[in-house]
Amino acid sequence: MTAGRRGRRVLVIDHAKKPGEKIRISGGGRCNFTNIHTTPKNFLSDNPRFCISALAGFRPADFIAMVDAYGIAWHEKTLGQLFCDGSSQQIIDMLLDECEKGGVTISLETEVKSVLRGEGNFTVETSKGRFEAASLVVATGGKSIPKMGATGLGYDIARQFGLGLVPPRPALVPFTFGPELREKLEGLSGVSVYAEVACGKSRFSEALLFTHRGLSGPAILQISSYWKEGDEIVVNLCPGHDVFAELREARASQPKQEVETALSRLLPKSLAERLCEMTEVTGRLADLSDKRLRALGEQVNSWRVKPQGTEGFRTAEVTAGGVDTRGLSSKTMEARDVPGLYFIGEVVDVTGHLGGFNFQWAWASGFAAGNAL
CATH class of the missing domain: 3.50.50.60 (FAD/NAD(P)-binding domain)
Incomplete structure (x- = not known):
């Protein structure tokens, strides 16, 4: 032109x-x-x-x-x-x-x-x-x-x-997980949250989507351009919230509440329940120590994931x-x-x-x- x-x-x-x-x-x-x-x-x-x-x-x-x-x-x-x-x-x-x-x-x-x-x-x-x-x-x-x-x-x-x-x-592309992690996250396909995703010094805060093969959504697509095979990504599934501190407060005010219920106030219920399962932190808040609540909080605020790969050129936007x-x-x-x-x-x-x-x-x-x- x-x-x-x-x-x-x-x-x-x-x-x-x-x-x-x-x-x-x-x-x-x-x-x-x-x-x-x-x-x-x-x-x-x-x-x-x-x-x-x-x-x-x-x-x-x-x-x-x-x-x-x-x-x-x-x-x-x-x-x-x-x-x-x-x-x-x-x-x-x-x-x-x-x-x-x-x-x-x-x-x-x-x-x-x-x-x-x-x-x-x-x-x-x-x-x-x-x-x-x-x-x-x-x-x-x-x-x-x-x-x-x-x-x-x-x-x-x-x-x-x-x-x-x-x-x-491939860049601007969804991540895929290995069989073990896919099995742990089975059933979450379609669940979306606002998240902050980091790889090295690069980080993006946008929507994240669980898929049947791994992770997608704008935040994941953005960080995929910076990711190299073998790299770890760090995902904050609840940015703006200190999940450990909020769970401690919930324990003080509503000790009989189930931890899954407390976490589902911050995350979709299915995801909250799965994260509690994965960290083996379940049951009443009153029965959970600071150490266990901190482990759950870290799983939410700094989930460390090593993708197996990406969807490749087949679906990469660029x-x-x-x-x-x-x-x-x-x-x-x-x-x-x-x-x-x-x-x-x-x-x-x-x-x-x-x-x-x-x-x-x-x-x-x-x-x-x-x-x-």
Whole structure:
């Protein structure tokens, strides 16, 4: 779109049947198209400063202005997340319309077979013939959600031209547990609480959801981007409450009350009962020592869990890692050693938090490259 507006002849090659399928499914079909609180701190990368220039060049307000110009109604959900009031198809149609105004040609159901670089030109061999251009922009996304057609093509092209890769891994993805922990938590699938989840120095406070395989929900998806295999996460299932202190107070005021009943004032009943079972702290409060109440309180306020793994690329919303930013210009997204070759969006080692940040990076990095082509 940006290159087309500047009078460049642009061909988009896409192996999908329809354009913008990830846009279509995002936000439950309403497209969380940006986040008004976008800053570089909302992104992970081996080089955290790489995203600064592009994000400054195309801000959330710039995308919102385009959305408003098309009369697309939107609303803010939690934490600055913006969604369409209607369908995400409105965003796709808007972008396609802008591309059309710029004279952009879009070739769908077109498979890329090879990419070569000759004297000043790139040659792309496809299922619909050969195309040549002075510039090649790789906007293939990551490996997330392969059933939608995601592949590692962008990484293959980067390797072919000598660019490094930060190992790609699933991000914004649910955790899975081993058989033993799954058995202990059986029956809690669907139970949700507001929680604080930490991994190392990173922490997020949002909803947490128990699933039949492990944990999901926004807080878990956020922390998954920072988690590496073998890491432990620490979950506070009742942030803002000192559960040990509150159980002691309950013991003083209502000593005949069952501890499960007291805890269920802070947590869903089924979860409260299961945590009491897991710590073997059950029965009347009057019969429970400080030591046992403290053990239960710690289970609630700092539950230490070592996930077996994640749901993988199959359900990951994005891919962390990707094309090493050391080989790219932060101002233009052009490969430093391969003039005319650009990498933008998710294929690059820049990964946003949950909540519209990854789309904003896509728009911003695309704008930077489009202005430099």
